[in-house]
Amino acid sequence: MWFTRNDAFGILKSLYGTDMIGIGIIEDDAQIRTVLQTYIDRQSEFNCLGAYESVEKGLSGFSENLMPDVMLMDIELPGMSGIEGVKLLKQRHPTMEFIILTIYHDVNKIFPALRAGASGYLLKNTPLPDIKEGILQVQSGGSPMSPQIARLVIETFTGKREKEENHRNVLTDREQEIVIALVDGLSYKMIADRMSISIETVRYHIRNIYSKLHVHSKAEVIGKSLRGEI
Numbered sequence: 001m002w003f004t005r006n007d008a009f010g011i012l013k014s015l016y017g018t019d020m021i022g023i024g025i026i027e028d029d030a031q032i033r034t035v036l037q038t039y040i041d042r043q044s045e046f047n048c049l050g051a052y053e054s055v056e057k058g059l060s061g062f063s064e065n066l067m068p069d070v071m072l073m074d075i076e077l078p079g080m081s082g083i084e085g086v087k088l089l090k091q092r093h094p095t096m097e098f099i100i101l102t103i104y105h106d107v108n109k110i111f112p113a114l115r116a117g118a119s120g121y122l123l124k125n126t127p128l129p130d131i132k133e134g135i136l137q138v139q140s141g142g143s144p145m146s147p148q149i150a151r152l153v154i155e156t157f158t159g160k161r162e163k164e165e166n167h168r169n170v171l172t173d174r175e176q177e178i179v180i181a182l183v184d185g186l187s188y189k190m191i192a193d194r195m196s197i198s199i200e201t202v203r204y205h206i207r208n209i210y211s212k213l214h215v216h217s218k219a220e221v222i223g224k225s226l227r228g229e230i
Helices: 005-015 030-041 055-061 082-092 107-116 128-139 147-158 161-170 173-183 188-195 199-213 218-226
Strands: 021-026 046-052 070-073 097-102 120-123
Touching: 021 030, 021 055, 021 128, 030 046, 030 128, 046 055, 055 082, 070 082, 070 128, 082 097, 082 107, 097 128, 107 120, 107 147, 107 218, 120 128, 120 147, 173 188, 173 199, 173 218, 188 199, 199 218
Parallel strands: 021 046, 021 070, 070 097, 097 120
Antiparallel strands: none
8 A cells, every 4th residue: 555745644643643743835826835845845844735726725635634733824815815714724723823924014914814813924035944933933832923024013003002092992892892893894784693782783883983983984994903093
């Protein structure tokens, strides 16, 4: 009977345990995907369990009995986005760790990715040895971030802290709950069901939120929240 490398890795995992880290890659750029897979395959600490161009292909390609310990995930992908993929896979496999590997370095991508379940966020210009170090960090409980990303996160939570506190003082606890629900993508009816209130009450609270934040749409409320201004 012939065994693939992944079969052998799975047998070692189940019988003896192993310090090797199973890695998955979801990246639609074929050249970047090949470079990552080739590099990871050369590392004695890692075993690449698969590299796919989309979340959908990854879902069908990875074995349910042998999922990666760490997934390198792009954001802009054909079909399901990387952020949606992180959220879905994290729900199915809570112990799986995710590192976003992307060109995007704005808060409208960073915070939704972290909220979805990613533990790390690296830019694609990160040197391969630093990506390796990031994988080892996240597997040990760390949260690797490119310096630009870490700086942006810090600035968001410190430079805008005064605005954030002012808005929090303005909004009631119930209104803050509704803002969170809007960021989660819930409709008015879903918000009403979540909070056990009527749709008219939801509309009433949202009108107050618009007035207090000086905005005119849900998108503006969500934008303020993602930028750390609420």
